[in-house]
Amino acid sequence: MTTIKKAACIGGGVIGGAWAARFLLAGIDVAMFDPHPEATRIVGEVLANAERAYAMLTMAPLPAKGKLTFVKSVEEAVQGADWIQESVPERVDLKRNVITQIDAAADPKALIGSSTSGIMPTDLQRDMKHPERMFVAHPYNPVYLLPLAELVGGERTSKETLQEAKAKLAPIGMKGVIINKEIEAFVGDRLLEAVWREGLWLIKDDICDTETLDDVIRYSFGMRWAQMGMFETYRIAGGEAGMRHFLAQFGPCLSWPWTKLMNVVDLDDELVDKIAGQSDAQSGARGIRDLERIRDENLVGIMHALKSGDGGKGWGAGKLLADFEESLWAKAEKPKTDLGEAQPIRILDTKVNAAWVDYNGHMTEHRYLQVFGDTSDGLLRLIGVDLDYVRNGHSYYTVETHIRNLGEAKLGDALYSTCQILSHDEKRLHIFSTIYNAATSEPVATAEQMLLHVDSKASKSVPALPEVIAKVEAIAGAHAQLAKPEGVGRSVGQKR
Amino acid sequence: MTTIKKAACIGGGVIGGAWAARFLLAGIDVAMFDPHPEATRIVGEVLANAERAYAMLTMAPLPAKGKLTFVKSVEEAVQGADWIQESVPERVDLKRNVITQIDAAADPKALIGSSTSGIMPTDLQRDMKHPERMFVAHPYNPVYLLPLAELVGGERTSKETLQEAKAKLAPIGMKGVIINKEIEAFVGDRLLEAVWREGLWLIKDDICDTETLDDVIRYSFGMRWAQMGMFETYRIAGGEAGMRHFLAQFGPCLSWPWTKLMNVVDLDDELVDKIAGQSDAQSGARGIRDLERIRDENLVGIMHALKSGDGGKGWGAGKLLADFEESLWAKAEKPKTDLGEAQPIRILDTKVNAAWVDYNGHMTEHRYLQVFGDTSDGLLRLIGVDLDYVRNGHSYYTVETHIRNLGEAKLGDALYSTCQILSHDEKRLHIFSTIYNAATSEPVATAEQMLLHVDSKASKSVPALPEVIAKVEAIAGAHAQLAKPEGVGRSVGQKR
Known part of the structure; x- marks a missing residue:
């Protein structure tokens, strides 16, 4: 796998800081240059958000965090770096x-990516000596969670550069998408600009307010777009006859006089006041930090949901997350x-995930068993029962479980788990x-389990392969010296 | 609560059929008129999709399904109906x-809603004797899952009608959003039309293909829009300074020469061929039914994720789902x-949900405990421990659980659960x-559990309230005659 060895971030605002977080959390050292007097604070805040989100995003163990160094010049930052990300104004x-x-x-x-959201790479690489390795890598906010980077080459960018950039983004959980031709604003911002323009007219003309417009999006096509895009969704709308049928049906309305897109709205003081006022009425009860937290927890939840998509194989950003986790394992x-x-x-x-809690903020009952299941999966990996072993038709199935709930885990609590044979x-x-609370080292719950080795196609129990048994024996031999934990052999309701 | 007593659907295609499904699954009788020779088949297919999706969407018990009657005329259909939905071409x-x-x-x-996606209600109500009760109720595909209906009144529609329509949609799990002023295509389709127009240019000009464009959406802002809309998202982007700051920063680019929206793309044969070909390359490996299934499972998963949003209180479409479930209970x-x-x-x-399976299509370990948890919640409701009881500071917490996994449950399997004191x-x-497999009546798993009554604020065990104990005693008295089930009192690994 093509991996980044050392990254440099030039510019450390919300975008540059989040790039740094992506690199650091993937175990890559980062040198950061930003002359802004508050750069350290801003990057620190973005990194804290990113760490919080990653703790919820993946059960797979993150590598040891990369080292972040603030340096005094561009020259110092780029020394030894093989990916340099420019995120200046x-x-x-x-x-x-x-x-x-x-x-x-x-x-x-070294690859040089620009975070610009609209400037053509040809204009940026004009004065370079080695322009072939320069490209746009345009991410989306919050950069530490949304996986997309649009990769756009200029006239002098080599094709290999874009392929290499795409390959290097995969191990850090990002999706590099190569755009064929450079245009200003690329693809995503073109689409967003279109919606923004039409949206401004709708507000200006009092067709609706900002909250209604947002509700129209999020209670309908927003949920379609989180998983498929526009064309795949419309292909379904076309039915068995597919895309051609859809185009025949909806093509004509392109020339109907519906839209105001032919005109540019004048974003004058009056319209700015109106939008800002409506936005305050809609969202003002919550601070930005609160909205950020809700957005990030929702994004994590959506990616988790998509990870179960297509019958458990994963879909879209969820499939990407599953691949990222497999590479982390x-x-x-x-x-x-x-x-x-x-x-x-x-x-x-791990941490108690936002998707794991009830409305009291307590971890729900079955999430304990999820953590226990991930724990036994972790043990199985250590004895050689990994995805390949399972794909070859063998596995361990849980046949019996006894859980004791000893304490409460709450949203955001750090937890760790141990396992004994x-x-x-x-x-x-x-x-x-x-399962322990990491802050207090107090046990929160215990699980005693019996796992049975099976031939999963025949659905019957069979002996484990010798190399697995050898690994089990090595661990069990060491664990034989341990005392039997409290609670072993208990039945429900048994007196202590 | 304002509820619909009887619905009439005039037109039973994909849209009209899905409206019928919404009504029927909420327990409302529907009279359907559609002269199309295949109307019965088409409505049946949509209803089957909707039932499948609802079985995954909610654990709350749906009411007995309404009765669907196909009738021979508009006049016959509307007899006794208090909501009439028009969905003709x-x-x-x-x-x-x-x-x-x-x-x-x-x-x-009776309320009369039109499913039109673009025609102004004033034009539709022109010849009516009672136009004040007519409005547009514009839904989004798949109508049986996406909750939005844009409610738009014409010149002669009364304000009360729109409020009444909104109130009547809530108990069937839909979100009626009232649009201030009528314009052609209303709000959602205006926004979609803008993206569609710009998207067609991007394809025509070979900036990217349809798959790339879809990826740009679904790996980035699509996931933002599933939960917040455009303005709330940009408010966050504006940081502490909020919307006004965002507008100041991004307003100017409205007049930059980025977009092609000023021109209308010519959707000629060449462009149609190109789009249809790219769409085949992107999605052709899967049939429409397969894509529909994946889309619906993903939508269910996204709504489930959002139901846990905002620290378990629910957010957007997930909050709506939680409210719907509470009304069902x-x-x-x-x-x-x-x-x-x-x-x-x-x-x-219930049914084994797409979000519940591993990549083998088997229900994952912790989902069994989820069903057991929902089962004990169901028992608790029967003894008076409902949401109000819990909000007043009392609850039962599970302290000990013993699970036996006796069989495998697979994606789509119908299950039911029983509980004995x-x-x-x-x-x-x-x-x-x-938990039983509903098709075979074979047990799939059992759980023996000890629940403890607590004062949840003080986090200590206290006696249950007398009215709860009385209900427990009534059930336990009847259950005292039952034999002790096999497996009670087992510890893990105990010989049979």
Whole structure:
């Protein structure tokens, strides 16, 4: 896999800071240059948001965080970097100067991406010595969660550069989409600009207010667009006859006098006042931090939902998340506990996710079993029962579980889990897992489970493969020295 | 609550059929008139899709389905109906004639909604005797899942009519949004038309293909729009300074020469061929039914995710779903089992949800506990522990659970659950629940659980209120005659 070894971020606002967060959370060191006096604070806030979101986003273990260094110049930042991301303010002369400066100081093979949301890369690469490695990598806010980067080359950008950029974004959980030809604003902002323009007319003409317009989007096509785009959705609307039928049906209305898009709305003081006032009425009861939190939790929830899409195989951004998690598991460090040690193996570190809580903010009952299931999956990976093993038709199924709920876990609580092997034979694995509150180290819940090794196609129990049994024996041997945990062998309601 | 007593659907295509499904699944009888020779088949297919989606959408018990009657005339259809929905083809003369006919035959107080996606209601109500009760109720595909209906009045529509329509849509799980002023295409289709127009240019000019354009949407702002709309999202982008700051920053680009919206694209044969070909390449490997299924499962998953939004309180379409479920529970019939009978109480009927399966299509481990949790919640409702009881600071918490996994549940399998009280005292409730495969009546899993009555603010166990204990005693008295189920008192790994 093509990976970024060291990244440089030139410009550390909301966009540059979030790029840095993406790199750091994927284990990549980042050198950051931003002359803004508050750059450290702003980047720190974005990074905190990103870490919070990532803790909810993935159960897979993130690598050790990369090292963030604030440096004093562009030249210092780009030393040794193989991906340099420019995110300075949106002015062509400023961006061009910074990129020319980067070009002069960086390794000639290093990729240089610009975060511009509208300027053509040809205009940015004009004065470069090595323009072939420069391109636009245009992300979407919040950059630490939304996976898209539009990759746009200029006249002198090489095709290989765009392919390499796309390949290097995948391991950090991003989706690089290569745009065929450069135009100002590329693809996404063209579409957004169209909606924005029409939306401004609707507000100006008092057809509706901002809240109504937002409701129209989010209670309808917004949920279609989170998973399919426009053309795939309309293909379905065309029915069996497909896209051609849809075009025949809806093509003519293009020339009907419906839209005001032919005119540009004048965003004068009156319209600005109107929009700002309506927006206050709509959203003013909540602060920006609160809205950000809700947005991020919802994005995580939507990506989780899409991860189960298409019968569990994953769909769109959810499939991308599943792939990202698989790559994280593949790169995962050994567990914090030495497997030969006589202590329960620490398996997961996670946080109580927004999607996991009831309206009291308490973790719901079945989410405990989800964490226990992820814990036993973690143990299984350690004994060689990974996705390949499962794809080859063998697996362990849980046949029996005893859970004790000992405490309450609340939204945002950091948790970790451990697992101990109690006993085993060639088919059975008898384990005991504990979920701890990471802040207090108090146990929140325990689970005693019996797992049975199966031939999943024949749906019957069969002995595990020898290499798996060998690994089980190594761990079980060490765990044999441990005391039997409190609660083992309990039945429900049994006196203590 | 204002509810629809009987509905009439005039026109039963994909839109009219889905309106009928919304009414029927909410327990409302529907008379359908559509002269199309295949109307029965088409409505049947839409209804099957809707039932499948609803089975996944809500755990709350749907009321007994309304009765669907196909009738031979508009006059027959509207007899006794208090909501009449017109969904005939999109031609102003045809729609106007049908609406005039409805007006003449219907109760003068009955509401008449048109499904038109673009025609102004003033043009439709021109020849009516009672135009004040006529309006546009414009839904979005798939109508049985997306909750939005844009409510638009014409010159002669009364304000009360729009308010009444909005109130009557809520109990069927829909979100009526009232548009201030009528314009052609209203609000949603104006926005969609803008994106569509710009999108056609991008394809025609080879900036990208249809798949790339869809990816740009679904990996980025599509996920923002599923939960917030455009203005609330941009308010966040404006940061602490809010909407005014955002407008100042992004207002000027309205006059930049970025867009092609000033021109209308010519959707000639060449462009149609290009789009149809790209769409085949993008989505052709899957049939329309397959894409529909994936879309619907994703929509259900997104709404479920949003139901957990804002710290469990629900957000957007998820909050709407939570409200819908609460109203379903409030209207729920008594359980199928007589509470005084000496047999386990049948609590839930559900289906294995797309979001519940792993990539093998098997229900994941923790989803069993989710169904058991919903089952014990169902029992709690029967003994008076409902949302109000919980809001007043008392609840039952699960402290111990023993699960036996006896079989496999697969995507789409119909399941039901039963619950038996084993023993109880003033604080404790010892129960045994079973999940059955509804097709075979074989048990798939059992759970023995101990629940403890708590003061949730003080986080300590306290006796349940007397009226709750009285109800527990009535059920437990009947259940005392039952044999102890197999598996009670088991510990993990115990020999049989």
